Amino acid sequence: MAASESSVKKLVKDMKAGSRLSLARLISKVENRSKDLTEIMEALYPMTGKTQIWGITGPPGAGKSTLVDRLAAQLRAQKKRVAIVAVDPSSPFSGGAILGDRIRMQSHTGDEGVYVRSLASRGKHGGLSHATKEVVLVLDAAGFDVVLVETAGVGQTELDILKLAQTVLVVLVPESGDSIQVMKAGLMEIAHVFAVNKSDRPEADKLVRELISMVGMNPHDEHSWMIPVHKTEAVRDVGVKELVGAIDAHQKWLTQSGMRKVKAVEFLKDEVSDILTEKLSHSITHMFETQSGKEVLEQLYNRTLDPYQAAALVSGDANIRQK
């Protein structure tokens, strides 16, 4: 494996020297769970931990992509290097489609300070995949100042984004107001900052008032951070600078309150758990392809073995039944 090792080392070295091609290759290897994955993560992980990770989520049609575009432009004006990860939903009912990098973010074409990558949401249960989280670690290691992770708010993705991102921006539009009552609890749990986008539309002020009222009823949510509500019109670049200011304030608060470390540790627990779960999943798939695995399935099908007995049998761990 000497050739493979040197190839990963060279990719990492070139990536650190600024090569976009090497960065793209490393991301593809991580996304596709290459055999070099462990070596890549071992090489990159020590370089991580300095990047701000912002999550942007909200219902379909809220204008998230345009807003992400404008956030990136504001960050570029501050001379910050920005990576954008767009997680495309795989739910057939969400109406989302794989957009592809090429039709996204054309306004930043040619800007070496912006890197854009679309990822399919490949999580087994529709959430953010383990690969997506590790791609963000690659971008962290690559030295971007901010990584923007955009996800459609479907399924449980938004709970995953809360674990991955330090600051979560929830983007709503005036039309979201009708259903605000039912989503109240969920939104308060996820958002660190609210943006009411397309705020030139009727009912925008009503939604802003509702959100402020919701926040007011939960003033000490997550250790005293008061969730700000901002109006934006992303297409006209209105309110975006103020929004960046609100996110910056949350980032400062994270450090001052000690919550930054708490969140980082939770993320690391999840990462170790994801690694072990992925490993287990591979082992199980392999096991069911063996002769003894097939026999276990046949016994299960014939009801001469129950699933808990089967699990104990195939894991070689009799304790599994003594939960």
Add this chain to the structure above:
Amino acid sequence: MAASESSVKKLVKDMKAGSRLSLARLISKVENRSKDLTEIMEALYPMTGKTQIWGITGPPGAGKSTLVDRLAAQLRAQKKRVAIVAVDPSSPFSGGAILGDRIRMQSHTGDEGVYVRSLASRGKHGGLSHATKEVVLVLDAAGFDVVLVETAGVGQTELDILKLAQTVLVVLVPESGDSIQVMKAGLMEIAHVFAVNKSDRPEADKLVRELISMVGMNPHDEHSWMIPVHKTEAVRDVGVKELVGAIDAHQKWLTQSGMRKVKAVEFLKDEVSDILTEKLSHSITHMFETQSGKEVLEQLYNRTLDPYQAAALVSGDANIRQK
């Protein structure tokens, strides 16, 4: 544990004798991952495998609950015993709320042949939880002829329902037509039968034609089952009998084509995998609460250990790095 053991045995015996209270208690124990879980599943599993499991999914507002109500009524007219499992979405953006059993299915109140249970969707990533699948096994053991599993089509739930249910009914409404192009691939992957509900509305015939055209372009999907498209008006009980006929036809086809066993075996693989994954998750949570687990987290946080090394360390399995 003699007391606990005898209590499970008594619950199972009473459930088999028709006690609703014992059934409800067993379901609650499974849903809440009681310490008796393994014993319950070992006792019940040999009684399973005879029930038809129908999945009903579709976008919010398609009238799924009303249609499920009418399907149950048709099955009751055939003297079949029916259980209904309504999985309430937990996504804050889906607009769904926990409805609770009491406000559902009031038309079947007092009918001993219908059992209704609402479950919160507690899957870690928003899909169907492992508990939901095992609750369906309990209902299978209880001897219901048909279990109807209703889920809102959000996140990855609909892919999970395809694994759990033998026949999946996808319910659409004329308004769904606008977004049909983008969901095409996903719908064809999930549906065994389409219902265009609220078919008195304008555009219903257009949606029916689009779906028939989609089906026509994929005539040999999943080993030659041709997906039928049915118009229904659940509130007026129109087209429901014909819909039941279409589902019955799919159930016959499953047996004749050999696909029933293929699907059952896939389900059992998933069940064993879910058991082992749940066990691993408990072990990891416990491990991070120990002194050595906390030290590993501190080293991870300080970047003196990377997540793959940490995973190898805590799993006691050095092979984890040799993926």
